[in-house]
Amino acid sequence: MGIIRKTQSVEVLLAEFKSTTEAVSAIALIKRLDSKLNKTTVYRVLDKLEDDGVLHSFLDKNGIKWYAKCNACTCSKHFDAHPHFQCLSCGKVDCVVIDVHIPNIPNREVVVSQVLIQGKCEDCFV
Amino acid sequence: MGIIRKTQSVEVLLAEFKSTTEAVSAIALIKRLDSKLNKTTVYRVLDKLEDDGVLHSFLDKNGIKWYAKCNACTCSKHFDAHPHFQCLSCGKVDCVVIDVHIPNIPNREVVVSQVLIQGKCEDCFV
């Protein structure tokens, strides 16, 4: 179940995503908002925002959870099964709006796929 | 640094991969070998076998570590940057030897990519 009440915590977290399209790790948010919100609250609100189709989440190379804004998602369905790009130099992660084609595999049904690309981002690219 | 001495622990772990091409999670190995090997030993030997190009590892949807046999890898370089397939019904994971093409991204250098495909495996496919 998603967000029901527009609380301070919700506003604070939404504000973190308002000005950027970059992804942010749950851990980074917890540290950054330490004086304002409790760790548990951050996890719970992020979870609800994902339910509502406002944010989407994924795991990075180290199994750490990241969140980014959704584009055209609803509470019933996420439409942003796009790849994510993690910079090996600065660690920044963001959504990449390219289409990676997953070929059919004999005798298997492909339902969903996750692609994590690693390399150098715009800022770190010489 | 990889394996230097051919110990009992190494033999036990190699035996687990000898008869199958399926991937096995570190946790599953730890449980399965609980009477023979210590948890720490399992992690350390797996790590070394990966260094030696005997096994390769990856994280599943839940950030859990899995290992599978390598094909043509050496201690200096892993050549098996292939996708992995996790069955949503039975949980089984294995290597998929298909080539998923990652297109170039403007102003970014793609170094490596990880693809995790989810769906129904051969056994669970109706």
Added chain:
DNA sequence: TTTGGTATTGCAACTCAGTTGTAGTAAATT
């Protein structure tokens, strides 16, 4: 605007995969 129901929050305690330090053990080499 008060009141009351309940969604939400903070806190502490927990879970659990994976790591680290270390003293003892067992391969390999002589």
Added chain:
DNA sequence: AATTTACTACAACTGAGTTGCAATACCAAA
């Protein structure tokens, strides 16, 4: 057989994420 040192077991730790619960704050009805 003695020596060297890679390896192992154990216990204790780490750190991201979860859970239970009492206190709080949002919202709507009165």
